[in-house]
Amino acid sequence: MSNGQNGAELRLVTPGMAIGPIAGKRVGSGAIAQNDTIIATRLGWAKEFNNTVSVDPINSAYMPRSGDLIVAVVAEVRNNLWFMNINGPFQGLLPMSLAPWKVEFGAARQHMGIGDVVLARVQEVDECHNVVLTMKGVGLRRLNQGTVVSVPINHIDRLRGEGNATVQRLRDAADSRIIIGENGRVWIDGDAKGTAWAREAIALTQASGHKTTFEAELSALEQNAPKKGDA
Amino acid sequence: MGGYGDVQLLRDDGLRLDGRKIDEMRPVTVEAGVLPAADGSAMVTHGLNVAVAAVYGPMEAHPRKIQRQDRAVIDVRYNMAPFSTSDRIRPGYNRRSREISKVTAEALESVVLVERYPRSKIRVEIEILAAEAGTRCVGITAAAVALADAGIPMRDLIVGVASGKVEDTVVLDLDKAEDNYGQADLPVGILPNTGEIAFLQMDGDLSPEEFNLAMEYNFKAAGEIHEIMVDALKRRYEGGEN
Amino acid sequence: MVELVPTLLRQELARLAEDDLRLDGRGRWEGREVSLETDCLYNAEGSAKVVMGDTIVYAGIKFELRTPWPDRPTQGSLMCGAELRPVAHRKYEPGPPSPQSIELGRVVDRGIRESGCIDMESLCIVPGEKVWGVMIDIHVLSDGGNIFDACGLAAIAALRTAVVPAERFDVGEDYTLKVNGTPIMASFTRVGGRYIYDPSEEEELGGDERIHITLGDEGHLHSLQKGLRGVFTPAEFAEIFEVAHQRCTELRELVANQEGN
Numbered sequence: 001m002s003n004g005q006n007g008a009e010l011r012l013v014t015p016g017m018a019i020g021p022i023a024g025k026r027v028g029s030g031a032i033a034q035n036d037t038i039i040a041t042r043l044g045w046a047k048e049f050n051n052t053v054s055v056d057p058i059n060s061a062y063m064p065r066s067g068d069l070i071v072a073v074v075a076e077v078r079n080n081l082w083f084m085n086i087n088g089p090f091q092g093l094l095p096m097s098l099a100p101w102k103v104e105f106g107a108a109r110q111h112m113g114i115g116d117v118v119l120a121r122v123q124e125v126d127e128c129h130n131v132v133l134t135m136k137g138v139g140l141r142r143l144n145q146g147t148v149v150s151v152p153i154n155h156i157d158r159l160r161g162e163g164n165a166t167v168q169r170l171r172d173a174a175d176s177r178i179i180i181g182e183n184g185r186v187w188i189d190g191d192a193k194g195t196a197w198a199r200e201a202i203a204l205t206q207a208s209g210h211k212t213t214f215e216a217e218l219s220a221l222e223q224n225a226p227k228k229g230d231a
Numbered sequence: 232m233g234g235y236g237d238v239q240l241l242r243d244d245g246l247r248l249d250g251r252k253i254d255e256m257r258p259v260t261v262e263a264g265v266l267p268a269a270d271g272s273a274m275v276t277h278g279l280n281v282a283v284a285a286v287y288g289p290m291e292a293h294p295r296k297i298q299r300q301d302r303a304v305i306d307v308r309y310n311m312a313p314f315s316t317s318d319r320i321r322p323g324y325n326r327r328s329r330e331i332s333k334v335t336a337e338a339l340e341s342v343v344l345v346e347r348y349p350r351s352k353i354r355v356e357i358e359i360l361a362a363e364a365g366t367r368c369v370g371i372t373a374a375a376v377a378l379a380d381a382g383i384p385m386r387d388l389i390v391g392v393a394s395g396k397v398e399d400t401v402v403l404d405l406d407k408a409e410d411n412y413g414q415a416d417l418p419v420g421i422l423p424n425t426g427e428i429a430f431l432q433m434d435g436d437l438s439p440e441e442f443n444l445a446m447e448y449n450f451k452a453a454g455e456i457h458e459i460m461v462d463a464l465k466r467r468y469e470g471g472e473n
Numbered sequence: 474m475v476e477l478v479p480t481l482l483r484q485e486l487a488r489l490a491e492d493d494l495r496l497d498g499r500g501r502w503e504g505r506e507v508s509l510e511t512d513c514l515y516n517a518e519g520s521a522k523v524v525m526g527d528t529i530v531y532a533g534i535k536f537e538l539r540t541p542w543p544d545r546p547t548q549g550s551l552m553c554g555a556e557l558r559p560v561a562h563r564k565y566e567p568g569p570p571s572p573q574s575i576e577l578g579r580v581v582d583r584g585i586r587e588s589g590c591i592d593m594e595s596l597c598i599v600p601g602e603k604v605w606g607v608m609i610d611i612h613v614l615s616d617g618g619n620i621f622d623a624c625g626l627a628a629i630a631a632l633r634t635a636v637v638p639a640e641r642f643d644v645g646e647d648y649t650l651k652v653n654g655t656p657i658m659a660s661f662t663r664v665g666g667r668y669i670y671d672p673s674e675e676e677e678l679g680g681d682e683r684i685h686i687t688l689g690d691e692g693h694l695h696s697l698q699k700g701l702r703g704v705f706t707p708a709e710f711a712e713i714f715e716v717a718h719q720r721c722t723e724l725r726e727l728v729a730n731q732e733g734n
Contacts, residue, residue: 012465012468014379014388014460014461014464014465015379015384015385015387015388016385016387016388016422018424030384034386034424034425039386039424041344041384043380043464057382058380058382059270059380059381060382061288061289073477073479075477089289089291089348089351090291090350114477115477115478115479115480116480117479117480117481128300129348129349129350129351143481145481146481147485148479148481148482192489192492195485196494196498266560266614266615267527267529267617268562268615268616268674269560269615270563279515279516283560283614285560285561285614287563290563308558308559308560308567310560312556313533313554313608313610313612314514314516314517314520314531314533314534314535314610314612315516316516317516319535319537319608322556322610354559356558356559356560357560358558358560358612360514360612361514361515361516361517362516
């Protein structure tokens with residue numbers, strides 16, 4: 001059994017499973033109303049908050065939303081735009097006009113090629129799932145060093161921790177920059193030891209982040225961390 | 232359906248060749264999350280049948296011609312491994328597999344909330360590793376668990392099950408001999424929550440009364456299999472696994 | 474499907490290689506844990522399942538009665554094929570057999586055939602009329618890197634536990650197929666500039682060319698294959714050949730232990 005944030009027990013539900021009567025409740029994500037009952041549509045943890053019944057999915061594809069900070073990889077280059085793999089069902093498009101450099105028509109390749117990894121933001125998503133990206137913004141840039149690790153979408157919150165507490169601990173202990181992309185890609189920039197430690201710590205949050213043993217396990221791992229200031 | 236020949240399918244004590252009662256199902260096991268490379272996966276054994284299903288997606292629908300502007304397309308490949316049957320199956324294009332893939336996809340499209348993902352496709356790869364009658368049903372069951380494991384939204388978990396007729400008696404869940412020498416086969420895909428049917432095929436000879444009885448058996452078994460599917464998904468994710 | 478290789482991945486692999494490290498913390502010549510199961514497919518006359526990290530493959534042996542080739546009237550036949558179906562990975566798109574899957578089947582085939590572990594004459598039932606055809610079908614269910622070694626291992630393990638179904642074909646009593654020897658494959662990929670043993674999925678994605686070496690019980694070479702784009706030196710080959718010898722011996726023991734059970 002998993003415990004919710006306020007200690008309420010969450011129940012694992014499967015698609016089609018009845019969660020409860022609809023009487024007076026609102027139907028949130030991961031659930032639909034069927035006659036007088038609210039049924040789950042996703043495999044996940046059923047919860048109720050503010051009279052809204054919803055399901056926290058176990059597994060999710062990345063569905064981009066405007067404003068998301070993401071780690072993207074250039075998949076294709078045209079004369080005036082780049083197609084990016086954003087780890088979602090659809091590719092994202094970065095037009096020349098939203099690149100961080102002044103790009104002449106036909107010169108896109110000179111700035112970024114296939115395989116380049118970047119920090120970008122989702123500019124907009126339309127109903128047809130066309131995704132436009134932008135690299136105009138603070139901190140948005142091509143990433144020339146570091147490592148990218150993938151984490152499941154539904155693990156991002158636990159990696160971040162409340163008020164970014166967990167990821168900050170990881171940054172301090174690994175003495176590395178760590179940026180979590182909303183698309184399930186985490187960028188780590190540190191030396192070899194720091195990066196290796198961060199990878200291990202991220203794996204730990206995936207395996208145990210929701211368990212009561214997590215705090216103890218993370219502290220133990222921090223004991224072996226290449227901390228700031230260590231020789 | 233084959234001829235009757237000299238094969239006696241119902242014993243003198245009223246039980247079937249393998250000792251089952253006429254309304255008894257073969258044993259079923261389900262395990263979720265068995266393939267690390269897939270977005271969702273499952274392995275189902277039903278009698279001696281073994282089916283594995285992998286789900287990839289949602290992803291952009293390619294080639295363009297299969298894309299639908301208003302919803303996702305479910306792209307199913309049902310395939311029997313060469314070593315899955317007594318006589319080896321040559322790998323390659325197989326008309327039976329092609330047909331099963333189509334109707335399975337249509338069944339899944341009836342239960343997956345495909346409107347959530349326009350212009351996308353969801354790949355469902357069903358591989359039969361061992362066959363002993365009823366493979367298309369095991370495939371459907373495996374696909375349903377794999378889709379749930381992948382986080383694909385659905386209004387129910389579709390369950391595949393079949394009944395038939397041997398020696399003028401309606402029986403639940405045909406095994407190989409019964410399928411070969413029996414008189415009718417009625418595989419279905421049932422949505423246990425609403426009692427709706429999303430997959431239906433039949434061949435042989437059934438009176439309307441026999442058909443109703445076979446459907447009754449199918450519904451009963453679907454309920455049992457559904458519990459096993461839910462249990463498999465719970466085992467994978469409860470107990471602090473995720 | 475051509476996979477997208479992030480530049481950072483290749484950079485990281487190169488940096489790790491300089492420090493003699495690998496992504497998953499393994500040693501340069503260290504393989505992943507291997508699990509082997511035999512007799513696991515009901516309708517196959519021989520079968521094996523191999524799990525190496527995230528890679529899962531099955532091999533099934535089927536026997537057929539056939540007429541022998543006219544120029545070899547007393548010999549049976551051996552065929553080996555592999556299927557890389559879309560089930561195994563997002564990158565495997567539906568369609569006709571890819572060059573990758575054909576190569577995979579043929580490389581495994583050569584290793585087994587050229588080792589002579591199957592005596593073709595022993596497959597003869599009636600000279601000039603009836604012989605056994607042995608079919609090895611390899612089915613990759615999950616590609617987590619180094620499917621070659623997993624397939625090679627599954628194929629030989631399945632073969633060594635195969636039972637000839639003479640009764641079903643009415644040509645005598647069932648008997649265990651006689652297999653002399655255990656050819657084993659060892660694969661190496663150039664990652665971050667140097668060869669490593671048993672590449673993981675990420676190492677293959679960010680790596681370069683690969684070399685497959687199949688060795689017999691006496692340490693003889695029975696098949697070699699270099700795949701993908703890249704070049705290597707005789708010195709590099711000598712180095713990995715040494716390692717292949719050790720790794721193949723270990724896996725051969727694994728097969729023997731499994732049979733003992």
